[in-house]
Amino acid sequence: MNATIAPHMQPERDVHADARAAQSRWSVTPMRERLRVVRALRHLIAENADRLASIAASVSDRPIAEKLVSEVLPLADACRWLDKCADRVLATRRCGSRRRPFWMQGVTFEVQRQPFGLVLVIGPSNYPLFLPAVHALHALAGGNAVLLKPAPGTRHVALAFAQLAREAGLDPALLTILPESVQAARSAIADGVDKVIFTGSSENGRDILATLAETNTPSVMELSGQDAVLVFADADLDLVVRALRFGTTLNDSETCIAPRRLIVIGNVPEQLRQFEVPERIPSFEVPEGLRKLAGGASHRITDETRTRPGRGAGNSPVDSAVPPGRIPDGDDVRWLAPPANFHRPSGTNGDAVPPEMRDDCIAPIPMHVVPDEAAAIALVNSADFALGCSIFSRDIARARTLAARIKTGFVLINDLIAPTADPRMPFGGVKASGFGTTRGDEGLLEMTFPHVVAIRHGHSRPHFDAPDQGDAHLFSAYIRAAHGTHRFAAFRDLFRSLITKLKTRKTRP
Template identity: 35%
Template sequence: MAEALPTTVAAPEERPAAAGPRTFDVRDPATGALVGTYPNHTAAEVDAAVARARAASDWWQQLGFAERARRLDRWRGEIARGASELAALVRAEMGKPRADAQLEIAMAAEHLRWAARNAERVLGPRSVPAGLLTINHAATVEYLPYGVVGVIGPWNYPIFTPLGSLSFALAAGNTVVFKPSEFTPGVGLWLKQAFDRVVPERPVLQTITGLGATGAALCRAGVGKIGFTGSTATGRKVMAACAETLTPVLMECGGKDALVVAPDADVAAAADAAVWGGLSNAGQTCLGVERVYVHRDVYDEFVSRAVTLARSVQAGPGGAIGPITMPRQVEIIRAHIADALARGGRALLGGSDAIDGRYVQPTILIDVPEDSTAVTEETFGPTLTVTRVDSMDEAIDLVNASAYGLGASVFSRRHGPDIARRIRTGNVAINAFVAFATIPSLPLGGIRESGFGRVHGADGLREFTYPHAVTRQRFRSPLPLTTFTRGPRTDALVGRLIGLLHGRA
């Protein structure tokens, strides 16, 4: 779930030098109080962490799936027992209400359990058919770890999102060097310290902290793969840095997700999902609802219900939603609202006066042109644009017009699957919001500017491995093909076999 601004990795032309501040501060976005001071790790320190991880990788891989699963289960226990402390740290560093942070921990624990218990089934060796021409061979495939994986995490879901990479990479047999966002480094260190208590023998999971240059250094440090979550703009910089060494990347980038309301929808449920999906975490969710397309038959009812629900949600100390974590994002939210209103849009709730310091009150906008920045760009704030459509065909066309392709929600009693199948995103939830992200066995990821690759599920485990194919000749072939001693009779027989096996296709 993405960051909104390119703050995690330095531009590829910027060499991560040792010069610069040795530490950086993290401040509570609600109060400005100092939460902690952390090292700004240099390229040399990042290289040293990767070297330690590489030295530990054989030991971790040779523990085997069962022992790794036992260690990961114990790590899950450490996280669960420390959930209250961890949730308080999330609230202090990025402003999320503690209850929402605990929900994030609960979802992360489910995915950690799934990865530990399914890694062997998904990745272990299995036999595959060899085919008629190579019947004398046995063929197997298994998925082997890269060795060391680098993970660059976001601040908006600093537990759930990085654990989608950390737990799956570790379960697959990799060691990991984790660079959390500079807004939530304490959460990353907490997770690493909890892991050290169950795997004290080797530096299997390490956390490095720092600003953009630290992330760039990790991209260039020779890891087997980078798992990145953040904004699309930052993702481009990560890819450019990784391209220098042909390091493969997993890209979980931004979104501009839509919710579609059909004429046969449960309108009350759709409004509730839109308000939660758009406003929770102060809208700082790449899978969050930012656009809503509602059939004209139920438009008025939907708008009335959504405004009523959203009016009860307050941003502020002790409120249902917290502050905007990144100071610069406030100006982006302000600009998107201003553009929508200047282009003929109307605010039924909130609007130009919704912003007070780092807090943004819920804002619902209607009649916003589709080329407004409030519709085309990721806002990452507690705002919704609601658009009336004449048909589901029109709604689908508008959803698919976005440059992003992360997720979507569809509300329809009878036609949900048909509508969902036509939406070009990596994930769709029918009659619910974001259910696909909470189910551990499902892959999660986007297309187009929302990135590529997948976390979660079997695809998420394979993402941190490479397929290793092995053949073993069991007996000499009665039809030797790959030899210069092959004679004319063999060639003629091959010609006849081509016709018999494939000529009628």
């Protein structure tokens, strides 16, 4: 079946009331029925893959092939993962007598996963199809209704996805596409939502958090990153160079987990000295952690810093660019320079400064040379942002040991960016890169909250009775018998206390 994708404007209506009414019905819809919609949507995405990619590519004038593999394919994979795994992840967990405390005899309970209700998804502009759509799908699979606020210039992408969802059988009231304006998100929050999933900058995330704090509305914040690439001396350097070229060109480098700094452990290999940063990279400022180590303020490369004397200075594409302040002994900050043959786009001027070094043109990737693993870990963990990190080494065991000490949301070994598109993999950062998780088991669980139902079987409810004289000794003996080291003596005291308790009850009038 072919779907007609028409990114038309939706009529004005009371979206909150309609969404909540639809959600109350959707929440009690059996999981197999919800997933039937997801399955049908997956097939429609496949049949309309080229058209979806074209619509997504129109936002930033990217190649269709890139959008097919970076947005459409991961979205279809996410649908399949939900179809196969959502029932397991959201299944009710029942706890009977296994590992139950002795004094809780007769108690059983079950943990249900309940939908929050109305979820607001605020999407980014860099991946206008995949990111907001996968968040919306996880929320819908969890039994929620969704208000999707697209980034400026991307509403037609969101509407195309919503139309396919409707053709797959989804109640239109369960997925409402809001206007692109910031005010649309503010109005939605003011009217009342039950959870917010935000993808964007740390600054905007803090603004939204301040608003949500007024009503204690929970959220997931998927914020900025300044990801580091760690290179060991034994790394496959050809692979490293290919990875850097891929990471700095994918989606015009508008990817939150694109490489923003390179950390080399030991000497700088010749391949990295000769690596040229591709031409279209956004301007980059030294991360806060690097500024702290350098003792200086925010620093951009300029003609002055390029010619400043120091290790690596000269005609090599890797030149010394030391920010103001002292660099710790044994460390070396250098920069991967842009191509020497890069020319400023037409319509610009300022020939006094070489085009490849102008501040408003391309800024290079900082390369920090450290003597050992401890220094590399300290540098990564000192940064304000902590979304992801990549390690390149032929010694996988060594890389895994290092990865365990890095405090970021994820670490990739011998790869860059691509593994995060795996629908099984949870995604999220810490510190200034946000909190909470999207995608994978953990991301689906984020769309629900644990609702516990406990049952007390039998007639015994001793805790309802007023404490008797001697109960304190009984409780103390039980704690020592259950958890202490001298358990034989404790059991003896417990037995005596129970006998005393029974005798007291018999003599009670």
